[in-house]
Amino acid sequence: MKTSIIKLLAFLLLPAFVTACYDDDSTLGDMSKVATIEVEEMDNVSIVSYSGNRLKVTPKIDTRLSDAEMDYAWYLVRPAHDTSVTSDFAGFRDEKISDQKELDYEVNLPSGGYIVVFEATDRATGLSAIQKMTVSVSTEFSKGFFILKDMGNGTAEIDLATDGGVMENLISKLTGSAMDGSPVGLSVNYSQCFIDDETNEMDYSTVVNIFTDKDYAAFRTEDMHRLFTKENIGFEDMSAVKFNNMVNSMSCLMLLTSEGIHTVGTGGEYTGVNSGKFGFPVEPGACKFIQPMSGLMNGLVYWNDDKHMLYSIDYNGGQAFPMDYAADGMDILRQKCIGSGYNFIGAGGFGGDETSYFLTEDNTSGQRFLYLINGAAGMVTDIVKLDNNLHISKAVATAGNALNATIIYCIDGGNLYAFDWNSGSEYAVPLSGIGNGEEICFITNSFFNLGGFSDQSENFNNLIVGTQKGSIYKLYFYDNIVGGVPVGKPVRTIEGQGKVKSIRYASSLSVSMDDLFMCSYFGMPMPYSD
Amino acid sequence: MKTYIKTVMLAVMAGAALTSCEKELEEYSHPDCYLNFYYWSQTQNEALTSDEVTEEMTVATYSFATKPVELKRDTVWLDAIVAGTISDEPRKFMLEQVTVEGADNAKPGVHYVDFKDAQDIYVVDGGKNMVKVGVVLLRDGSLKNETVTLKFRFKDNGVFKPGYSNMTERTIVYTDRLSKPANWDDYYMDYTVGVYGQVKHQLMIEWTGKAWDEDYLVEFNVDQAYTAYMATWFQKKLAEENAARIAAGQDVYREADGAEVSFVPKSWW
Numbered sequence: 001m002k003t004s005i006i007k008l009l010a011f012l013l014l015p016a017f018v019t020a021c022y023d024d025d026s027t028l029g030d031m032s033k034v035a036t037i038e039v040e041e042m043d044n045v046s047i048v049s050y051s052g053n054r055l056k057v058t059p060k061i062d063t064r065l066s067d068a069e070m071d072y073a074w075y076l077v078r079p080a081h082d083t084s085v086t087s088d089f090a091g092f093r094d095e096k097i098s099d100q101k102e103l104d105y106e107v108n109l110p111s112g113g114y115i116v117v118f119e120a121t122d123r124a125t126g127l128s129a130i131q132k133m134t135v136s137v138s139t140e141f142s143k144g145f146f147i148l149k150d151m152g153n154g155t156a157e158i159d160l161a162t163d164g165g166v167m168e169n170l171i172s173k174l175t176g177s178a179m180d181g182s183p184v185g186l187s188v189n190y191s192q193c194f195i196d197d198e199t200n201e202m203d204y205s206t207v208v209n210i211f212t213d214k215d216y217a218a219f220r221t222e223d224m225h226r227l228f229t230k231e232n233i234g235f236e237d238m239s240a241v242k243f244n245n246m247v248n249s250m251s252c253l254m255l256l257t258s259e260g261i262h263t264v265g266t267g268g269e270y271t272g273v274n275s276g277k278f279g280f281p282v283e284p285g286a287c288k289f290i291q292p293m294s295g296l297m298n299g300l301v302y303w304n305d306d307k308h309m310l311y312s313i314d315y316n317g318g319q320a321f322p323m324d325y326a327a328d329g330m331d332i333l334r335q336k337c338i339g340s341g342y343n344f345i346g347a348g349g350f351g352g353d354e355t356s357y358f359l360t361e362d363n364t365s366g367q368r369f370l371y372l373i374n375g376a377a378g379m380v381t382d383i384v385k386l387d388n389n390l391h392i393s394k395a396v397a398t399a400g401n402a403l404n405a406t407i408i409y410c411i412d413g414g415n416l417y418a419f420d421w422n423s424g425s426e427y428a429v430p431l432s433g434i435g436n437g438e439e440i441c442f443i444t445n446s447f448f449n450l451g452g453f454s455d456q457s458e459n460f461n462n463l464i465v466g467t468q469k470g471s472i473y474k475l476y477f478y479d480n481i482v483g484g485v486p487v488g489k490p491v492r493t494i495e496g497q498g499k500v501k502s503i504r505y506a507s508s509l510s511v512s513m514d515d516l517f518m519c520s521y522f523g524m525p526m527p528y529s530d
Numbered sequence: 531m532k533t534y535i536k537t538v539m540l541a542v543m544a545g546a547a548l549t550s551c552e553k554e555l556e557e558y559s560h561p562d563c564y565l566n567f568y569y570w571s572q573t574q575n576e577a578l579t580s581d582e583v584t585e586e587m588t589v590a591t592y593s594f595a596t597k598p599v600e601l602k603r604d605t606v607w608l609d610a611i612v613a614g615t616i617s618d619e620p621r622k623f624m625l626e627q628v629t630v631e632g633a634d635n636a637k638p639g640v641h642y643v644d645f646k647d648a649q650d651i652y653v654v655d656g657g658k659n660m661v662k663v664g665v666v667l668l669r670d671g672s673l674k675n676e677t678v679t680l681k682f683r684f685k686d687n688g689v690f691k692p693g694y695s696n697m698t699e700r701t702i703v704y705t706d707r708l709s710k711p712a713n714w715d716d717y718y719m720d721y722t723v724g725v726y727g728q729v730k731h732q733l734m735i736e737w738t739g740k741a742w743d744e745d746y747l748v749e750f751n752v753d754q755a756y757t758a759y760m761a762t763w764f765q766k767k768l769a770e771e772n773a774a775r776i777a778a779g780q781d782v783y784r785e786a787d788g789a790e791v792s793f794v795p796k797s798w799w
Contacts, residue, residue: 193755202753235759264755272754279759280766 035069037120038062039131044457046136046143046508048164049107055135057103059118067101071121074098074105079112079510092117092132107135111142111206111222111508113455136457138508140164142221143458145446145505146208148186149498152471156183156212159496161475166494171210171217174224181214185288186502187246188526189253190511191266193276194220194227202275204267206506209246211288216243221506227276234262234278245288247528250296250315251513256286261302263317268513283311283320289340289529291356291373295519298378303337303358310358310371310380323373325380330369335360338368341400341408341445341530344523350452351521355406357421359398368393370408372421376520384421391417391426399443399530403461403523405484414439416465418484431465433476433489442466442473442500444530445481448507451522454515458507465490466500473500502530563614565623565684566693567700568660570609577611580694588696591712592704594669596741603643605664606702610684612659613693621654624685625663628699636680636704640670645682654690665702673706680704708732711744717751720796722761727785730793737767764793 040060047053063070076095092115097105103118114135121128136143144162151157155178160167172178192207206221209228218228230238233255242258251271255262260281267273285306292300296315301323304311309332310323339359346352354375361368370384370392386393395410395417407418409429416429434440447461463478463486474495478486504527511525519525569578569587578587592606625645629635638644643666645652654661665680672678683699684692692698710726720726723734734742740750751757768791772782783791 235756235763264758274755275753277755277759279755280762 034125034127035063035065035122037065037070037122037127037129039118039120039129042118042131042133044134044136046138046163046457047107049109049111049137049139051140053107055103055105055107055116057116057118057133059101059103059120059131061120061129063120063122065122069123070101071123072099072101073119073121074100074103075117075119076109077115077117078109079114092130093119107137109137111138113137113457113509134455134457136455136508139222141167141224141506142206143506143508145464145503146186146188147475147496147500148183148210148502148504149473149496150183150501151178151498154181155179156181156210156215156501157498158186158208158210159498161492161494166496168496170224174219175217175226179210179212179215179217181212183501184211184213184243185245185529186210186504188221188504188506189246189248190507191248191268191513192218192227192253193264193267193274194218195275202267202273204273204276206510208504208506211243211245213242232277236280238278244286245290245529247290247300248511248516249300249317250516252315252317254290254300254313254317256288256290256302257281258285258305260284261286261313261317261320266513270513282313282317286311287337289337289358291340291342291358291375291528292519292524293356293373293375293378294354295375295521295524296516297520298375301356301358301373303340303360305337308332308335310373312378323380325371325383327383329385330367330383331362331364334362334364335369336363339398339400339408339530341398342402342524342528343400343406344403345406346523352523354520354523355421357400357408359392359408370421384424390419392419397441397443399445401463401481401484402445402447402527403449404481407484409443409445409463409484411440411443414441416440416443429485431476431478431486433493434465434467435474438467438469438474440465441468442475444503445527446503446505447527448505449523449525450509450511450515451525452518454512454518455509458509460505462491464503468499471497471499473498475500475503560614563612563621563690564693565610565654565661565690566613566697567663568609568611569697580697583696585696588699589701589703589712591709591744592667592702593709593743594667594673594704594706595708596735596743602669603666604669605666608663608665608700610661610663612654612661612690616657616659617654618656620656621689622649622687623652623654623661623690624649624687625652625665625682626685628681628683630679630681630701633679634676636678636702640668641673641678641704642667642680663700667702667704669706673704675707677703677705677707677709708735711742711747713744713747717747719747721798722757722795723764724793725796727789727791729783729785730791733768733771733783733791734764737764761793761795768793 074097075092076097077092115132116135117130117132119128119130144160147159149157157169157171157178187209189207191204193204196203207218208221209218216230219226245256247254252263252265255278260283262278262281264278265271265274285304287303287305290300290302299312299314301310301312311320312323313320337358338361341357343355344352356373358371368386370386371380372382374381391412392410395412397411399409401407406422407420410417417426418429419426444464446464448458450456463481465476467474476490477492479491480487569583571578636642651664681701708728708731740746
């Protein structure tokens, strides 16, 4: 009995002997001994790369710890762009760019939206706090307004207006001579594929494509290296083909030519890369006028020059079909498209009303017609025979308002008017800041509109009004547009040589397949044709 | 009291006994060396393990039909790897044929160079653990009308033993007729140029001058822009050729089963 009791006691006491071996010496339980660290929010920054510019940031840290008690680190998170098929994104600490408290970093990075992360750590406890900022990196050429000009001598040129000023006549500077032919159009396309002739590897980037009635050229906006000409853009001989426009669709590029619409995949994490060369077209006769429908979900609608009517094409560029509409009161074969525009009311929110329009003119009578397309329905909802007394019926140039009002700007007699297709009425558009005696001859609504979850740091909406005096153009940029009417003076004025035909903005960010997939909710990110 | 102390001491000893000690590992000294065929996965970017190797993967196809007429023999090279020690000296290994029930088995000396006669190439070099196993196929006239099967495995020659059961045998199915390249389905070629057919395959070779064998399909699928272009090119070429044939009073191109040759891609749905 005694032995049993002793054994039982020993058995019961054994855990006490084992577990009572350690005292709790920890001090972290006492929060008054733990220093807190808070890092204030940092401003987002834009910076031009490869120019000796330095990113200098002094973080504001709220802590009782001294610098000697802290470790600091700055990390760079690069945008997802990998020439292999899958990206490898392991976390923000992959690339450390500094271990100092204040960042002083010379930026020599390709264009794109980067995230810079600052981390402050208590050496004693390992407790850290982080704060991040967005750095929008561009090169000398990768962010700005490309301006296509008619030089008046059978050639075309481009100027580039950036925050730093205007670079004139870039094509001559880059290639030795201006482009042959009368300018037709200009496009900036994202994730366009090509074979890098330095590395002989396939890659993709943002490209400015320039079209004249005789020639074509494509330049990578990162460094204005020429990637394509008519000689190497296609697998077939395209020397006799007229190139008109190029647009981004969901995961491909569409090249509009006199042969039709050619398609090639864009580059990206989901799509991989390819040579960027185009094959055979779908349907003949695509001129430059094309617009998305329901943000590309219903494909695109374009003017078929050969058939003199609207056609639709799916967003993969697989098949094209004539749009179904009654052409009452018009001779279809005499219709020529002279303008087109895209309108999305609701931009900045989620969801909106999308309308595209095409403006045609009878090549014999001069009668103009306005075709209105409801993008969500994917159909022509109205064809308006325009009153010949309206300014829109006589306008020498037109452009649609994209994001504020259901209007088409028209230039008639050197003045600017707006035609509202809902009411059918017109009004003069007052403009302040235009020089005395300057006749308005160019109009465009330039915008960059990434929505929802994308980097919106470069979003803008400008009405650009152009005047001409002799061989000199002047462009007035208005950024405060209320109901389609610019309020206040222009925020910028630039001038140069030649006659302006088209303006397209190039962003240092990339427009991804995800961005284009969401267009039906947020509106298109950029204009397609005007 | 004594019992009490004993009990406590037992508990302490038990605790001490449960604590693990680090033991120095012995050097690997297993005398046997094995050979396994080696399979590399492009998608996983690593070698496959024995669990991952399937029966299908062990079969390779070959056709003399896409080779120059003058070529009378060709060597198919397969990768293999040693499991075991590496030797500074070169070591020989051996292969032996395995008969396949119901198949037209290749005959040694007729359809392939007998393994006994090709011993000189069956050597693992000194200092190496990887080896290329060459099987020399012979272009016998009979292959114009038949397809033969050559299944083989590593033979225990006292130097090397066969390794994992599913990694020591390979099969080569070959002919001198056009046959569907082994990687045709890997590249979803039915969805690019339509369902495979021998006449179609022959036309592709004639019209482009390319071999359209396994090697060429790898090259062809590098640039998806080119792949898409050629998919349409073949359709246009066929339409052109068929129109010329009809104008000449001939039938359009057909496969052996009478179906019209078509380059329309197979639908995904």
